[in-house]
Amino acid sequence: MSPADQPATAKRRGRRPAGEDTRTALLDAARSVFAESGYEGATVRVIATRAGVDAAMVNHWFGGKEGLFAKAVLQLPFDPKDIVAALLDGDVDSLGQRIVRTFLTNWDGAGRDGFVAVVRSVTGHDEALKLLKDTLVKYIFSGLASAVSANDREFRAALCATQVVGIGMVRYVIKLEPFASADIDTVTAAVAPTLQRYLTGDLS
Structure with a gap:
């Protein structure tokens, strides 16, 4: 550690280490850039430039743009690529159950605030809607x-989103009882068959 980084005076007490400062600067810059440009329009270089750091720091701290997006904007406790891989790791016929259980487990825990913040913003902010x-x-x-459906993949994906966003809206934003306080097993048993049909069943 250089002398400049050492907490030598009371005035500088509590200063984060340089590495943590870099991570925080990237998160702050990412929130701004993703809000302005959306995921596709934002680039690692633009985010890093706004944060005043080298673009390689994005990979160092977050593993790439997708991981940074998840942490900075939606504050998901997982990387989207990881959650897809985890959900696909099992019997296809029980995929609907894994989806509902995974989202509820995360949203009932650390992921709730990020989800609610985005949902509350979608009607008035196009950026929040795009991020969701x-x-x-x-x-x-x-x-x-794409992994499990033979046809109508885009439509099936949209149907799944309506179901999962609806669960989150009713459970955490509207807080409609008795759904809001129902345990995860009860909600999973009730909703999972619908998601399963959306992904692998007959939509006609």
């Missing part, structure tokens, strides 16, 4: 549908 659509439809459900 990009994550759920374009990366998670499209990835699942």
Whole structure:
């Protein structure tokens, strides 16, 4: 550590290490750039430039743009690529159950605030709507549908999104009882068959 980084005076007490400062600067810059440009329009170089750091720091701290997007904007406790891989790791016929259980487990825990913040913003902020659509439809459900569905993949992905966003809206924003306080097993048993049909069943 250089002398400049050492907490030598009371005035500088509590200063984060340089590495943590870099991570925080990237998160702040990413929130701004993703809001302005959306996931596809934002680039690692633009985010890093706005944060005042080298673009390689994005890979170092977050593994790439997708991981940074998840942490900075939606504050998901997972990377979208990881959640798709985890959901696909199992019997296809129980995929609907894994989807519902996974989202409820995360949203009942650390992921709730990020989800609610986005949902509350979608009616008045196009950026929030785009962020929600990009994550759920374009990366998670499209990835699942591409892996397990023989046809109508885009439509199936959109149907899945309506179901999962609806669960989140009713459970965490509207807080409609008794759904809001129902345990995860009860909700999974009730909703999973619908998601399963959306992904692998007959839509006609």
